[in-house]
Amino acid sequence: MLADLDRPDTLDETMQWMADAFEATEDVTSVEIDTANERLLLRIDAEEEPLISYPHNLHQLLGNAETGQERQEFFDFHILAILETLQAGDMALTVQDLSRIYPVIRHVSMRHNTDLLEPDNEYAHGRTMGDTDILYVIDDEMSVKYLMTHDMATLGLTNRKLQEIARGNLALKLENITVEGDGLYMLVLDGFYESSAVTYAPFWEDMSAYMDRVLMAVPARDLVVFADGANPQAERVLRDVIRDFSTKSAYPVSEQLYLWDDGEWETLP
Numbered sequence: 001m002l003a004d005l006d007r008p009d010t011l012d013e014t015m016q017w018m019a020d021a022f023e024a025t026e027d028v029t030s031v032e033i034d035t036a037n038e039r040l041l042l043r044i045d046a047e048e049e050p051l052i053s054y055p056h057n058l059h060q061l062l063g064n065a066e067t068g069q070e071r072q073e074f075f076d077f078h079i080l081a082i083l084e085t086l087q088a089g090d091m092a093l094t095v096q097d098l099s100r101i102y103p104v105i106r107h108v109s110m111r112h113n114t115d116l117l118e119p120d121n122e123y124a125h126g127r128t129m130g131d132t133d134i135l136y137v138i139d140d141e142m143s144v145k146y147l148m149t150h151d152m153a154t155l156g157l158t159n160r161k162l163q164e165i166a167r168g169n170l171a172l173k174l175e176n177i178t179v180e181g182d183g184l185y186m187l188v189l190d191g192f193y194e195s196s197a198v199t200y201a202p203f204w205e206d207m208s209a210y211m212d213r214v215l216m217a218v219p220a221r222d223l224v225v226f227a228d229g230a231n232p233q234a235e236r237v238l239r240d241v242i243r244d245f246s247t248k249s250a251y252p253v254s255e256q257l258y259l260w261d262d263g264e265w266e267t268l269p
Contacts, residue, residue, distance in 0.1 A: 004068030005075055011250050014059040015040060021079045028083075037110065038251075042082070053082050054144040060191050093138070093154050100139050101147060102173065103166045105132045105195040105218060105253055121150045126163055126199075130256040130267040132218070134199055136166055144192075170200055177203075184237055187224040194222050195253055204260050214260035215268075217242045221251035229259070235268075 008014040015033050018040055022028040032041040032050070041050035058078045065071040103126065111123045111133045124147040126134035136147040152162060174197055177189045187194045195218050197203055208214050213229030217238045225241050227234035238257055246255045258265040 005062060005071040006068065007065075007071070008059060008062050011038060011055060011059050014055045014062060017075070018053070018055055018058070018079065021075075022083075025083065051082075052145065054146075056144050056192055057139070057141060063191075093151055095155070097138050098155065098165050099169060101162070101166050102137055102139055102170050102193065103134050103163075103196050103199045104137050104193070105129075105198055105221075106135050107131060107253055108133050111135065121148050123147070124149055124152050124157075124162060126159070129198075129265050130254060130258065132254045136162060167200065170196055171202075174200060174203065181225075183231065184225060184227050184234075184241075191222045194224050195220070197224060198258075198265070201263060205263070208260055216258045216260065216265070217256075218254050218258075219244075219246035219252065220249035221253055223249070 005017070008017070012033075012035060015035070015038075019031045019033050022031045022040070022042060027044060028042050029045065030041075030043045030050075034041055038054065038056065040053045040055065042053060043050045058075065061074045061078075062071045065074055108128060108131055111125055123133075124136050126136075128134075138145045138147055138151075147162075152158075157165075170193075173193055174189070177187055177194075177197060180186050180188055187197055189197070198216065198218050204214060204216075207226070211228040211230070214226055215229045215234055215238055216224065216226040218224050219242045223241075223245055225238060227238060229235065235257065242255055242257065246252050257268045259268055260266075
């Protein structure tokens with residue numbers, strides 16, 4: 001595979017390393033980097049549907065590893081695991097996958113980008129909030145796969161059951177979340193699921209018990225900031241954060257400001 005690795009500066013760099021590694025093997029006939037959707041499309045047969053590989057977990061592991069040798073070990077193990085999956089074919093989902101389903105927040109443009117999707121298949125999704133959709137992923141620690149409507153049929157999931165399962169799984173993950181800051185607060189979790197906390201109403205009900213008006217911005221996947229709207233500076237500061245991060249982040253989500261109102265998020269003009 002690759003020599004000892006430096007920390008990748010960007011997700012694009014991690015995807016390029018992955019593509020180079022796959023192309024160096026005899027198992028993969030074609031590799032396509034889908035930058036817009038942050039994924040790689042791998043084929044062992046030009047006539048078959050591609051295996052979709054998401055780089056986010058590997059990128060996080062490489063960023064957190066302390067040494068180049070440790071990064072190489074993570075990288076090699078990840079590539080080999082994907083190759084084994086590719087060689088085994090498209091593995092059917094099972095009930096064991098239910099415990100690994102989580103909600104994620106993505107810009108509405110992602111769900112409507114269907115160029116690379118199979119006919120009659122689309123992203124499983126919940127409600128739309130402002131300029132974002134709630135989508136769902138299956139996280140196996142090695143990769144993250146977006147849940148599709150075909151997957152829901154395979155698992156026998158209704159929309160209501162999917163929402164219940166994902167919310168319960170997220171509740172367990174959020175046991176490790178922390179709130180940092182003073183006046184302007186930020187959520188800290190793992191660099192991937194911070195924005196998912198936006199969907200978990202009990203957390204925001206707790207916050208609203210301490211604030212007159214909970215104002216929140218989620219300009220990036222790993223950045224959720226909020227403040228008490230009773231502070232006359234809160235809205236201006238949050239809009240500054242949105243402006244600074246929504247266009248500069250590698251993982252932009254929303255350019256809107258939200259108000260927690262009667263158990264749900266409302267957008268502010």
